[in-house]
Amino acid sequence: EYDYHKMWGDLGMDVEAHDGLLGVVGEMYQTMYLTQENRPASTSYLDGVAANLHSGRIREMVDGRSEGSPKKIIGSFCLYVPEEVVTAAGAVEVGLCAGAEWAPEEAERYVPRNTCPLIKGFMGFKLGRVCPYIESADLVVGENTCDGKKKAYEQFSKLKPMYIMDVPHVRNEDTKLQWRHEVHALAARIEEETGQKITEESLRAAIKLANDKRRALQRLSDTRAADPVPISGLDSLLTVQAAFMDDSARLTGAINEMADECEKRVAEGVGAAPKGAKRILYTGTPMAVPNWKLFNIIEKAGGVVVGEECCTGSRYYKDLVPEDGATIDEMLDDISDRYLNIQCAIFTPNNGRRDDVIRMARELHADGIIDASLSFCTIYEMEAFDMEKAAQEAGIPYMHLSTDYSAEGDGQLTTRIQAFLEMI
Ligand code: BJ8
Numbered sequence: 487e488y489d490y491h492k493m494w495g496d497l498g499m500d501v502e503a504h505d506g507l508l509g510v511v512g513e514m515y516q517t518m519y520l521t522q523e524n525r526p527a528s529t530s531y532l533d534g535v536a537a538n539l540h541s542g543r544i545r546e547m548v549d550g551r552s553e554g555s556p557k558k559i560i561g562s563f564c565l566y567v568p569e570e571v572v573t574a575a576g577a578v579e580v581g582l583c584a585g586a587e588w589a590p591e592e593a594e595r596y597v598p599r600n601t602c603p604l605i606k607g608f609m610g611f612k613l614g615r616v617c618p619y620i621e622s623a624d625l626v627v628g629e630n631t632c633d634g635k636k637k638a639y640e641q642f643s644k645l646k647p648m649y650i651m652d653v654p655h656v657r658n659e660d661t662k663l664q665w666r667h668e669v670h671a672l673a674a675r676i677e678e679e680t681g682q683k684i685t686e687e688s689l690r691a692a693i694k695l696a697n698d699k700r701r702a703l704q705r706l707s708d709t710r711a712a713d714p715v716p717i718s719g720l721d722s723l724l725t726v727q728a729a730f731m732d733d734s735a736r737l738t739g740a741i742n743e744m745a746d747e748c749e750k751r752v753a754e755g756v757g758a759a760p761k762g763a764k765r766i767l768y769t770g771t772p773m774a775v776p777n778w779k780l781f782n783i784i785e786k787a788g789g790v791v792v793g794e795e796c797c798t799g800s801r802y803y804k805d806l807v808p809e810d811g812a813t814i815d816e817m818l819d820d821i822s823d824r825y826l827n828i829q830c831a832i833f834t835p836n837n838g839r840r841d842d843v844i845r846m847a848r849e850l851h852a853d854g855i856i857d858a859s860l861s862f863c864t865i866y867e868m869e870a871f872d873m874e875k876a877a878q879e880a881g882i883p884y885m886h887l888s889t890d891y892s893a894e895g896d897g898q899l900t901t902r903i904q905a906f907l908e909m910i
Contacts, residue, residue: 698738705749
């Protein structure tokens with residue numbers, strides 16, 4: 487029996503507090519996930535990921551590092567940090583976004599009280615020393631996206647070695663070149679960290695590895711257009727959340743198995759929710775582990791989430807990087823261009839996001855759109871006005887919500903969601 491408590495202690499974690507966190511998350515998983523009926527059998531992979539998140543997966547990466555593969559662990563908070571570059575230089579990229587509140591009083595010594603819960607969450611996870619991903623990371627790559635993150639990184643960098651990428655906020659020829667420069671600079675910084683040069687071969691393989699994962703996620707997503715829908719929104723969400731933590735090749739294999747089973751279910755008319763269940767397209771801010779509450783409320787109320795336009799959803803997998811780049815420079819440019827196209831609300835204008843939401847709602851036969859922002863996220867709250875208009879014009883019922891990580895407003899949230907499901 488491997489001594490995980492020793493491993494967490496060696497990583498500098500607060501082992502006792504961490505036991506408490508694992509207990510809470512384990513209970514949430516039990517009541518939200520394991521109570522679901524008619525799950526595809528292949529989702530047992532997700533149960534394994536959830537069980538190993540802080541134990542087996544960390545051990546694997548930490549052991550791997552001491553054996554030289556991967557050489558380093560690189561943490562990131564955002565979709566704009568290209569994993570292909572990190573992989574090609576011999577490191578592994580892991581997501582550090584926090585989906586739960588932790589040590590808020592300590593976090594408030596570094597960031598204001600009225601900060602988005604995602605930011606407050608990662609500050610609290612670091613200060614409370616309960617996240618093995620943060621603690622095992624050799625370097626954390628941040629990005630100048632929203633004001634909250636940009637300024638919080640100034641604080642976070644006092645606690646952990648950081649490298650910051652500057653993400654443009656408009657798309658034109660100048661910023662395209664600027665962003666390409668940023669991606670090339672990241673490549674140099676990761677090479678310096680690992681002491682390993684990116685080669686044509688390693689970069690080409692990394693592009694293929696990431697694309698294979700995206701293709702598998704696209705396959706799975708396509709099956710959700712069916713009625714009855716073969717897999718729940720909760721399980722689909724966890725699949726993408728897992729992608730930020732698990733080994734890419736293993737994950738891709740598991741997702742393809744889930745897609746195989748879901749395709750078969752569609753052909754046989756087997757669903758995770760009954761035929762005719764109200765279908766919701768989610769759009770909004772990302773949902774980091776273990777932020778499952780909104781999907782749980784929707785699905786326990788009898789609705790089913792059939793798609794998610796967000797960073798823990800379609801934005802993660804809808805676009806591929808071309809696989810025919812001839813040189814390292816050309817491949818890095820292709821990677822840059824693909825990432826600049828992510829429809830984050832930090833961009834102005836960002837009309838592509840609205841188009842995507844309406845397109846997805848139609849393709850996935852959604853009965854309604856739920857657009858949710860984490861509280862104090864000004865940019866997503868701002869975009870909700872035009873999102874509502876676009877939904878109205880398309881004739882699709884729409885609801886906007888603002889939530890945080892606490893359970894305080896859950897009763898009211900449930901009432902509003904139930905009313906919306908009845909109305910659509
Ligand atoms: S590409 S969505 S992962 S920045 S919710 S911290 S925006 S105040 S997460 Fe994001 Fe990258 Fe964009 Fe995606 Fe700020 Fe809003 Fe908080 Fe947010």
